[in-house]
Structure formats: structure tokens, C-alpha cells
């Protein structure tokens with residue numbers, strides 16, 4: 515199938531893009547890598563009157579360290595996230611997640627900011643942003659604001675961005691000496707969207723967990739922060755009994771969605787299995 519008719523404009527700056535968005539009487543959308551938007555339009559799941567191409571806006575590019583954070587420009591391709599030495603050194607959870615995003619051809623075109631803005635609950639990067647409690651930078655052409663990932667992902671494909679606001683960058687905290695991370699997902703075939711996935715960021719104090727954030731994806735309308743499971747693990751050394759308690763806490767707090775392939779019960783079981791495996795890997799990484 516092909517998309518219904520739409521107009522196209524290429525923006526040279528964030529201000530241009532926002533002005534075009536505000537000037538459109540119908541449905542306007544930003545076009546970044548096009549890997550979600552064009553597929554959805556071609557399948558007629560979405561229609562747009564105007565596509566505003568933001569892919570040539572220099573202000574949306576670049577990966578740089580800023581103090582205790584790494585700022586990743588929205589137009590950074592998934593493949594660049596995967597291979598960036600700066601990301602590998604300071605935000606290793608992102609490096610671990612990137613190879614799981616789709617296939618190489620899609621990673622060469624899809625953008626980090628596009629994945630965050632689209633907020634697909636089955637996507638890897640929103641869950642990583644949640645596990646890290648990264649900050650999302652939004653730009654309305656006049657001013658910028660930062661929103662914590664916990665507040666950003668609000669509902670199915672719904673975020674804290676106001677109409678016309680552009681995701682301009684994501685600020686990820688720089689990993690400290692006691693920080694350890696794990697990422698994994700279960701999918702029917704490598705490259706498919708996950709049936710369930712986990713992204714975990716933990717801070718060790720000696721042998722024990724001082725802080726932990728466990729984000730799951732493909733379990734509901736948004737990435738899910740498993741607060742109960744994480745709380746069950748704080749102060750522990752991740753013994754088998756501690757992990758079992760975290761699994762029980764997860765079962766209490768998570769009511770996963772079901773779809774044509776996987777029932778809610780199966781998804782919960784898989785989430786619990788994945789959590790146990792990931793915590794086992796984390797235990798092996800203790801400083």
C-alpha cells in the first residue's frame with residue numbers, strides 16, 4: 515500500500531520546523547529517519563497533511579559530554595549510538611541495547627530522537643531512557659525544557675511533548691564507578707520487536723545494591739518502571755533468595771498486556787524469567 519497524499523517541506527532550523535508545524539491547518543508531522551512514520555503512513559495506519567523534514571537540521575546532531583551527562587542529539591542514528599566510543603564509555607546500557615533495535619538497514623536510518631519521540635512501548639531506547647532516568651530535551655523554537663524520562667512517557671505513543679515541540683536531544687547520566695548495567699530481550703526472531711525486554715541500571719556500594727532501576731518494555735502502553743522489584747533488591751547482594759523476592763514483587767506490580775501471539779500470563783512469566791537471568795548477570799559484574 516502507499517500513503518495518502520501529503521505535502522512535504524524541508525526545515526533548515528528548529529524555528530523553521532516549528533513555524534511550519536504551527537502554520538499547517540491540518541495534521542502535520544516531523545519526519546526524521548522515517549523508519550516508523552513512513553511505514554505507518556504506507557500501511558494507512560497514519561495520515562499526514564504535511565511532513566516537515568527535520569533530518570538536515572544541524573542543531574539536532576552530535577554526541578557530546580556535558581558535565582555529568584552525555585547529550586545525544588535527536589538525529590543521532592541508531593547505528594551511531596551503537597558504535598559511539600563516548601556512549602560506550604559513559605552510557606554502556608545504550609550500547610548494549612542498540613544492536614537489539616530492528617536490523618542494520620533500519621539502524622542506519624532510524625534516529626535516537628525519533629525512537630524517543632515516537633514512544634513505541636515495544637522499543638528498546640525508551641526503556642533504556644527510563645532505566646537511566648535520562649532527561650529529554652524539548653524545543654518549541656523559542657525555548658527549551660527538560661523532562662525526566664519518568665514523566666515523558668505518558669501513554670500509548672503519548673509523551674509530555676506539546677504539539678509542535680521537537681525532541682532535540684536526550685541527556686543520559688554518565689556511569690559512575692559503582693554502576694553496572696544489563697540489557698536483554700526475548701523476541702520471536704532476532705530483529706523483531708521484543709515480546710518482553712528489560713533494561714537495568716544498578717549502583718553497587720561494595721557488594722550490595724545501593725540503587726536500582728528496572729525498566730521493562732513490550733509489557734503495556736508505556737515502558738514500565740518496576741519499582742517494587744527494584745526496592746526488593748536494594749541493600750541485598752543479589753542472592754538467589756533476593757532475586758526470588760524481586761520476582762514476586764514484579765508479579766505483584768506488573769499486569770502485562772496481551773496480543774495475538776502472547777497471553778498476559780505468558781508475558782508475565784517471560785518477564786520474570788528475564789529478570790532472574792538479568793539479575794544473575796548483574797551479580798557476576800559486581801565491582
Ligand SMILES: Cc1cc2nc3c(=O)[nH]c(=O)nc-3n(C[C@H](O)[C@H](O)[C@H](O)COP(=O)(O)OP(=O)(O)OC[C@H]3O[C@@H](n4cnc5c(N)ncnc54)[C@H](O)[C@@H]3O)c2cc1C
Pocket residue numbers: 543544545546547548549550551552553588614615616617620623624625626627628629631632634636637638639679680681682705706707708
Ligand atoms: C521493520 C522494522 C522493524 C523495526 N524494529 C524496531 C525494533 O525492534 N525496535 C525499535 O525500537 N524500533 C524498531 N523499528 C522502528 C525504528 O527504530 C525507528 O527508526 C524509530 O522508532 C523512529 O525513528 P525515526 O527516526 O525513523 O522516526 P520517524 O519514523 O521519522 O518518526 C517517528 C515519529 O516520531 C516523530 N519524530 C521523529 N523525530 C522527532 C523529533 N526529533 N521530535 C519530535 N518528533 C519526532 C515523527 O513525527 C513520527 O511521528 C522498526 C522499524 C521497522 C520499519
